[in-house]
Amino acid sequence: MIIHTKQCIPQSEITDPVHFRNRRKIIKMLSAAGLAGTIGPFSSSASARFSTKFKHRFKGPFSIDENPTAYEYVTSYNNFYEFGTGKSDPANQSQNFKTEPWSLAVEGEVEKPGVYTLEDILAPHTLEDRVYRLRCVEAWSMVIPWVGFPLGDLIKRFKPTSRAKFVEFTTLYDPNRMPGQRSHVLDWPYVEGLRIDEAMHPLSLLAVGLYGNVLPNQNGAPIRLVVPWKYGYKSIKSIVKISFRETQPITSWNKSAPREYGFYSNVNPYVDHPRWSQKRERVVGASIFSPKRDTDLFNGYADDVGSLYAGMDLKKFF
Amino acid sequence: MIRSKQIWQALKGIVFLLSTTPFVFLAVDTIQNNLGANPLETLHFRTGDWALRFLLITLALSPIKIIFGYTHQLRFRRMMGLFAFFYASLHFFIYVVLEQSMSWRLIVAEVPKSPYIIVGLLTYLLLVPLAVTSTSAMMQRLGNKWKKLHRSIYGIGILAVIHFFWLVKADITEPLLYALVLAVLLAVRIFRKHLQRAGTKGWKRAWSTRIFWEKLTTHR
Numbered sequence: 107m108i109i110h111t112k113q114c115i116p117q118s119e120i121t122d123p124v125h126f127r128n129r130r131k132i133i134k135m136l137s138a139a140g141l142a143g144t145i146g147p148f149s150s151s152a153s154a155r156f157s158t159k160f161k162h163r164f165k166g167p168f169s170i171d172e173n174p175t176a177y178e179y180v181t182s183y184n185n186f187y188e189f190g191t192g193k194s195d196p197a198n199q200s201q202n203f204k205t206e207p208w209s210l211a212v213e214g215e216v217e218k219p220g221v222y223t224l225e226d227i228l229a230p231h232t233l234e235d236r237v238y239r240l241r242c243v244e245a246w247s248m249v250i251p252w253v254g255f256p257l258g259d260l261i262k263r264f265k266p267t268s269r270a271k272f273v274e275f276t277t278l279y280d281p282n283r284m285p286g287q288r289s290h291v292l293d294w295p296y297v298e299g300l301r302i303d304e305a306m307h308p309l310s311l312l313a314v315g316l317y318g319n320v321l322p323n324q325n326g327a328p329i330r331l332v333v334p335w336k337y338g339y340k341s342i343k344s345i346v347k348i349s350f351r352e353t354q355p356i357t358s359w360n361k362s363a364p365r366e367y368g369f370y371s372n373v374n375p376y377v378d379h380p381r382w383s384q385k386r387e388r389v390v391g392a393s394i395f396s397p398k399r400d401t402d403l404f405n406g407y408a409d410d411v412g413s414l415y416a417g418m419d420l421k422k423f424f
Numbered sequence: 425m426i427r428s429k430q431i432w433q434a435l436k437g438i439v440f441l442l443s444t445t446p447f448v449f450l451a452v453d454t455i456q457n458n459l460g461a462n463p464l465e466t467l468h469f470r471t472g473d474w475a476l477r478f479l480l481i482t483l484a485l486s487p488i489k490i491i492f493g494y495t496h497q498l499r500f501r502r503m504m505g506l507f508a509f510f511y512a513s514l515h516f517f518i519y520v521v522l523e524q525s526m527s528w529r530l531i532v533a534e535v536p537k538s539p540y541i542i543v544g545l546l547t548y549l550l551l552v553p554l555a556v557t558s559t560s561a562m563m564q565r566l567g568n569k570w571k572k573l574h575r576s577i578y579g580i581g582i583l584a585v586i587h588f589f590w591l592v593k594a595d596i597t598e599p600l601l602y603a604l605v606l607a608v609l610l611a612v613r614i615f616r617k618h619l620q621r622a623g624t625k626g627w628k629r630a631w632s633t634r635i636f637w638e639k640l641t642t643h644r
Contacts, residue, residue: 175461183461191595195462244593246462291594361596381590382541383534394463395455397525 158319160253168334170311172408174237175248176392177317182326183390186270186343187291188277188284193396196324199285205328205344212348215275217265224328228314230263231255235318236311236332241373241405242335243385245398252332253315258306265348266302273305274298274355275331276347292358298342299355299369300333301414309334309410312345335404335411337371368424372415373405375394377424432499439500443507447514448473464522471515480605483581487612490619502558503611505577507556517550525628541589546584550576578613581606 141257174180186196190205199239261273274343279295281287287294296323304310308418311332314321321327326343333340350353359367366380375385404411415423450470453459475623482504485497499560519541524530554574556562563570587605605612612619 163509179461187594191597203539289595378537382538386530386531388462390461392514394459394467394522398523 113347115245138414160233160320163235163253164319166236168407168410169235169237169424170239170249172237172239172249174251174317179391180248180250180316181322181324185244185338186286186287186324186326188294188296188344189324190290191291193412195286197322200323203283203323203327205323206327208346210345211331211347212264212349213347215267215270215352216350217267225262227329228255231259233314238311238332238334239405240332240334240341241378241401243339243371243384245369245384245401246381246388246390247399247401247405251317252313253318253321254309254311254313254332255289256308257258257331258308258314261305261353262313264348264350268374269352271351272354273300273302273352274347274349275342275345276298276349277342278344278346289382292362296342296358297355297359298331298340299351299359301354302350304333304411304415307411307412308413309401309407320420335373335407337367337373339367340371370415370420370423372420372424373400374399374403374420374424376403377421436503440503441501443478446470446511464518466587467518468523470516471511471518471531472588473517475508475511476588476602477582478504478511479584479611480602482508483606483609484578485531487609490612490616503621506555506558509551511547512551516545543583543590544587547580547587550580550583554580556643578610581610 182197183193184196185193186200189196189199209221210224210227211221212219233255235250235251235253237249239247239249277296278284279287281294291365300310309336313330313332314328315327317326318324321330326341329345330343331341331345340357354369359369359370359371360369373384378384383402387401389396389399402408437510450467454463454467457463462469482501485501485504489495490495520526524534535545554577557570557573566573585599585603589596589604592599
């Protein structure tokens with residue numbers, strides 16, 4: 107397997123004009139809070155977005171050499187049914203969502219189960235920038251500069267046993283804080299899963315930010331998965347539980363429509379959704395006159411992850 | 425003295441202008457680049473929504489007559505139907521010209537794999553003959569056949585709602601709402617006779633409070 111370590115300059119290194127224009131305000135705010143220099147990244151008020159730029163980051167591997175989708179679009183066009191099924195619902199309904207304090211339960215086939223605070227989880231990891239394409243099953247895509255760390259690095263800390271064949275992730279269930287959960291469009295809480303080798307793959311990322319800043323609530327704050335070679339819904343948001351299991355997890359969309367959404371859900375232009383083609387994708391932010399983009403096998407990461415599925419019938423294991 | 429014909433013409437003008445407002449808003453938003461992250465999807469959804477809404481408005485005019493006995497709204501049936509066709513045409517051309525970049529190869533590759541698009545295209549194709557034969561001259565020429573032809577609008581309404589249902593991922597609230605409205609409008613036609621008996625005469629009588637009161641008291 108070839109690990110690409112292209113070190114292109116991610117767009118995320120360029121200061122967002124919004125923050126640039128607010129630079130004086132940011133400095134004022136930081137000094138007022140006595141926070142300058144010791145940035146606490148997990149504040150949830152809207153204005154705090156500007157003050158929570160992750161400082162110590164390095165350019166991670168695997169980034170694609172493309173201009174990221176505008177911050178405005180990345181944060182206003184979301185599928186996050188916990189905050190409503192419309193594309194703008196998450197941005198509108200998640201503004202008061204509190205992500206502090208936050209903890210993650212680690213269960214199942216591991217030597218070190220337990221409930222960890224988010225600070226515990228993050229402490230030993232150095233954050234990195236990774237520009238990935240996100241391909242939604244609805245045939246659109248955007249390019250997002252994530253801030254995060256490899257999921258595999260975290261998993262190793264819990265010391266999974268030999269029986270840990272799968273990793274199951276669960277989103278927070280709290281209809282008071284997540285109003286979308288009051289309607290029964292999906293069987294809450296949202297559950298996703300990966301095979302252990304998929305989870306350990308260096309492409310699999312746990313993201314805590316985008317565009318150099320703390321993750322906006324509508325993008326899955328405070329911590330979410332990013333599996334770039336799979337359809338977007340595999341990249342579960344606002345994770346509260348990681349469970350190591352011997353059997354394949356029952357994932358939310360697969361449960362909701364097993365004929366349409368498989369466990370693997372790898373991006374594949376040769377396997378169509380039963381109701382629409384997956385050959386091409388609409389690029390978010392593009393003009394109405396620009397044609398759709400051809401979808402790449404495994405969303406462009408075929409060289410990296412193809413070997414995980416050697417000998418598997420991808421039409422059967424969609 | 426203003427004659428009633430002039431009043432009707434003015435009223436038709438107002439309804440016409442009102443019906444074009446969704447198009448005007450859409451055009452302004454397009455020019456101002458105000459259609460959001462996925463502008464093509466926005467154009468698609470908004471034209472589709474309005475096509476369906478005008479279709480339902482068209483289908484609602486007769487039930488008003490059946491239930492309440494009023495007939496004035498029937499004068500707007502053609503205009504409403506043509507507006508449904510207008511928004512459906514925009515919806516169709518956005519698909520062919522923008523979504524598929526007018527490429528026959530792409531359309532042929534994608535359409536057979538997308539049942540909701542097949543249903544959508546069929547719905548539109550069925551609307552075309554109705555629009556073409558909507559003139560008074562055509563009405564006269566076709567005579568009895570015209571009525572038969574235009575009954576296909578009921579089927580078109582059902583297809584349009586199926587088209588909507590089929591493209592939704594999980595939240596069927598919106599298509600369900602349209603389906604319910606359509607179901608009511610079709611049900612009124614099925615139970616036309618019952619409703620007319622209880623309706624036209626009954627409603628008019630019911631409005632007269634004296635009789636209404638008498639009815640109430642005698643039932644006691």
